[in-house]
Amino acid sequence: MNQKTTASAKGRVTLRTIAEVTGLSLSTVSLSLRGGTTLKQETRDKVAEAALALGYVPDRAGVRLRTGKTNVVALVLDGAEDSIDFARQMIQGIGAAIKGTRYHLTVIPEFERNQSAETIRYILDNRTADGVIITHTEPRDARVQMMMDADFPFVSHGRTEFYTPHPYHDFHSEDFATMAVERLAGKGCKSVMLVIGDDSTTNYHNIVTAFMKAAARAGLDGTVLEGTKGLTPAEMRKLGLDLATRDGRPDGIISDSEMRTIALVGGLQEGGVVLGRELQLIYKQTSGILPTLFPALDSIREDVFAAGGELTRLLLRRIEGEAITDLQSLAEPQPMWRS
Amino acid sequence: MNQKTTASAKGRVTLRTIAEVTGLSLSTVSLSLRGGTTLKQETRDKVAEAALALGYVPDRAGVRLRTGKTNVVALVLDGAEDSIDFARQMIQGIGAAIKGTRYHLTVIPEFERNQSAETIRYILDNRTADGVIITHTEPRDARVQMMMDADFPFVSHGRTEFYTPHPYHDFHSEDFATMAVERLAGKGCKSVMLVIGDDSTTNYHNIVTAFMKAAARAGLDGTVLEGTKGLTPAEMRKLGLDLATRDGRPDGIISDSEMRTIALVGGLQEGGVVLGRELQLIYKQTSGILPTLFPALDSIREDVFAAGGELTRLLLRRIEGEAITDLQSLAEPQPMWRS
DNA sequence: ATTCATGTTTACAACGTTGCAATTCTTGTG
DNA sequence: CACAAGAATTGCAACGTTGTAAACATGAAT
Numbered sequence: 099m100n101q102k103t104t105a106s107a108k109g110r111v112t113l114r115t116i117a118e119v120t121g122l123s124l125s126t127v128s129l130s131l132r133g134g135t136t137l138k139q140e141t142r143d144k145v146a147e148a149a150l151a152l153g154y155v156p157d158r159a160g161v162r163l164r165t166g167k168t169n170v171v172a173l174v175l176d177g178a179e180d181s182i183d184f185a186r187q188m189i190q191g192i193g194a195a196i197k198g199t200r201y202h203l204t205v206i207p208e209f210e211r212n213q214s215a216e217t218i219r220y221i222l223d224n225r226t227a228d229g230v231i232i233t234h235t236e237p238r239d240a241r242v243q244m245m246m247d248a249d250f251p252f253v254s255h256g257r258t259e260f261y262t263p264h265p266y267h268d269f270h271s272e273d274f275a276t277m278a279v280e281r282l283a284g285k286g287c288k289s290v291m292l293v294i295g296d297d298s299t300t301n302y303h304n305i306v307t308a309f310m311k312a313a314a315r316a317g318l319d320g321t322v323l324e325g326t327k328g329l330t331p332a333e334m335r336k337l338g339l340d341l342a343t344r345d346g347r348p349d350g351i352i353s354d355s356e357m358r359t360i361a362l363v364g365g366l367q368e369g370g371v372v373l374g375r376e377l378q379l380i381y382k383q384t385s386g387i388l389p390t391l392f393p394a395l396d397s398i399r400e401d402v403f404a405a406g407g408e409l410t411r412l413l414l415r416r417i418e419g420e421a422i423t424d425l426q427s428l429a430e431p432q433p434m435w436r437s
Numbered sequence: 438m439n440q441k442t443t444a445s446a447k448g449r450v451t452l453r454t455i456a457e458v459t460g461l462s463l464s465t466v467s468l469s470l471r472g473g474t475t476l477k478q479e480t481r482d483k484v485a486e487a488a489l490a491l492g493y494v495p496d497r498a499g500v501r502l503r504t505g506k507t508n509v510v511a512l513v514l515d516g517a518e519d520s521i522d523f524a525r526q527m528i529q530g531i532g533a534a535i536k537g538t539r540y541h542l543t544v545i546p547e548f549e550r551n552q553s554a555e556t557i558r559y560i561l562d563n564r565t566a567d568g569v570i571i572t573h574t575e576p577r578d579a580r581v582q583m584m585m586d587a588d589f590p591f592v593s594h595g596r597t598e599f600y601t602p603h604p605y606h607d608f609h610s611e612d613f614a615t616m617a618v619e620r621l622a623g624k625g626c627k628s629v630m631l632v633i634g635d636d637s638t639t640n641y642h643n644i645v646t647a648f649m650k651a652a653a654r655a656g657l658d659g660t661v662l663e664g665t666k667g668l669t670p671a672e673m674r675k676l677g678l679d680l681a682t683r684d685g686r687p688d689g690i691i692s693d694s695e696m697r698t699i700a701l702v703g704g705l706q707e708g709g710v711v712l713g714r715e716l717q718l719i720y721k722q723t724s725g726i727l728p729t730l731f732p733a734l735d736s737i738r739e740d741v742f743a744a745g746g747e748l749t750r751l752l753l754r755r756i757e758g759e760a761i762t763d764l765q766s767l768a769e770p771q772p773m774w775r776s
Numbered sequence: 777a778t779t780c781a782t783g784t785t786t787a788c789a790a791c792g793t794t795g796c797a798a799t800t801c802t803t804g805t806g
Numbered sequence: 807c808a809c810a811a812g813a814a815t816t817g818c819a820a821c822g823t824t825g826t827a828a829a830c831a832t833g834a835a836t
Contacts, residue, residue: 123815129815136813136814137813137815138814163821164821
């Protein structure tokens with residue numbers, strides 16, 4: 099009839115639509131939907147009912163413009179492919195945790211590590227998300243620094259060395275290394291080697307330190323295979339082959355990356371090594387592929403899906419303003435012994 | 438001094454900031470930034486200069502509220518893990534194609550196939566993205582139907598059987614099957630078997646049909662291994678083992694899924710089969726893991742990263758209103774023969 | 777000088793939401 | 807029955823943007 103009716107007739111259900119239907123004002127409806135306690139119960143019921151019946155969903159742009167709240171969680175996706183299926187599981191985990199909330203997930207794929215500061219800068223400047231999840235955290239991670247400085251909500255998959263605490267969820271790498279070493283010791287190994295990649299992450303340091311400590315404690319000869327960082331799978335495979343035929347090779351290997359494990363095992367087997375007899379190997383497992391491939395090999399599992407969920411829950415609580423010291427957690431490694 | 442100066446002083450650069458700096462009106466600045474041709478060149482320069490200097494970026498919420506344009510591309514991420522690393526590569530591909538545009542990527546992980554209609558419904562009802570990318574398309578895909586009905590921009594990774602055309606980018610599965618069969622024939626195989634999973638996708642039908650045709654043409658005995666759909670990797674491995682010891686087994690196998698290939702090969706090898714001699718195998722490759730693992734096996738590659746990029750470009754063009762018939766493309770399989 | 781066309785800039789309203797200040801409605805009390 | 811006090815509701819402005827209609831400026835033609 100008049101303009102108002104026309105407006106509501108064409109399509110979307112807004113606060114105005116509900117206002118018209120209930121005969122209340124826009125303000126009242128808005129207030130009511132947000133749980134205004136000064137409102138009469140009758141009014142609140144009426145509004146709630148109408149909103150439900152009409153299938154009202156608040157317009158994200160309206161809310162965002164008015165309040166600045168984006169209702170978006172951003173995942174900065176590292177390009178690393180050490181952990182097979184990492185991205186998918188992480189995203190699924192976040193998705194599961196987000197389900198039923200107002201939040202959406204936006205993913206920002208990263209191509210080079212040194213761009214990551216730009217990415218964060220952009221998010222900070224343009225308030226394009228309410229919170230950020232980062233992975234592959236470094237001891238003095240520039241992204242963490244930036245977001246702490248800006249007092250911007252984030253959570254990192256991985257710890258840092260910063261004095262000021264920040265929310266994180268991390269795999270307990272130290273326990274991983276310790277468990278692995280002890281397992282190898284229990285199998286009678288004398289000389290163990292740690293094969294580990296990306297030396298820029300905090301994770302790297304945690305593992306190496308715990309590994310050396312555990313090896314010493316168990317009276318084993320412990321070495322770290324350095325310089326595997328930029329290796330292609332083919333090169334890594336070659337390295338496994340070399341290792342197989344080398345004198346005085348270790349009798350126990352711990353590998354922290356699935357990608358490297360595959361290549362390494364390929365090389366070792368090509369070199370005639372029978373894993374589980376002459377040489378023990380334990381790898382960090384995230385994907386379900388390797389257990390299929392090497393059903394006889396021991397592994398220690400990180401549940402990336404669960405990590406995604408936990409990271410998200412921590413982040414959302416941080417966004418709600420919860421104390422940071424309550425927002426730190428570690429995931430226990432899950433031993434998957436095969437014998 | 439007055440309100441205006443205060444507003445611009447605190448933080449974000451908006452049109453108003455530029456207006457104040459240049460002494461022009463809001464409208465002029467807005468118009469100018471959008472390339473208003475009626476404006477004096479001098480004015481346009483002045484505005485452009487100020488915008489650059491101040492680092493102006495249009496507020497997404499403002500634009501979205503006013504125009505309805507979200508500048509968001511949504512990826513509905515299927516939970517399937519047949520193709521290892523599929524999600525990551527797809528996302529990277531989309532990310533690369535999006536880079537430098539106004540678009541952001543939001544990812545909606547799917548947990549069960551039958552929920553997918555809800556997901557699309559939600560996007561359609563709430564206009565939460567300007568366009569959608571879907572994967573694992575089915576012949577009469579309900580999602581496709583819904584979006585076509587709503588005339589909503591989308592692109593599918595995979596074709597359908599609908600009469601009305603829609604944008605898609607797909608792997609040329611028929612060529613894949615044909616190439617694989619011919620390769621096996623060339624290696625002297627007489628009896629070839631197709632191992633293929635998810636029978637709900639269009640892809641499945643395309644491959645099976647082309648496979649049977651090619652086998653017949655080459656005078657080979659062609660069979661399709663049915664019922665592998667819901668198999669766990671362990672069961673699949675078992676199946677490989679059975680196959681290895683079975684009488685009258687095929688001498689050539691074509692596998693369309695990396696996950697299944699790994700399990701299958703594991704079983705076959707456990708059964709004592711030496712691949713490449715008694716039995717030939719060709720698999721569809723997307724991830725780089727299998728070539729590391731089985732350096733001697735032939736494969737045919739789909740570049741998922743490139744697919745993500747192509748899908749995105751098609752979608753953006755669709756959003757711009759380009760004719761749908763121009764927005765369909767196929768990716769040629771890339772043979773990776775190892776001998 | 778007035779009018780007209782043309783070139784250039786601007787005011788205004790609207791998108792959907794929220795928070796504050798202000799208004800209206802109910803009561804109970806004197 | 808007037809009136810304060812409290813309960814309940816509402817108007818208004820603002821967030822940043824854009825499209826339309828209108829205003830203004832300039833100079834040429836009358």
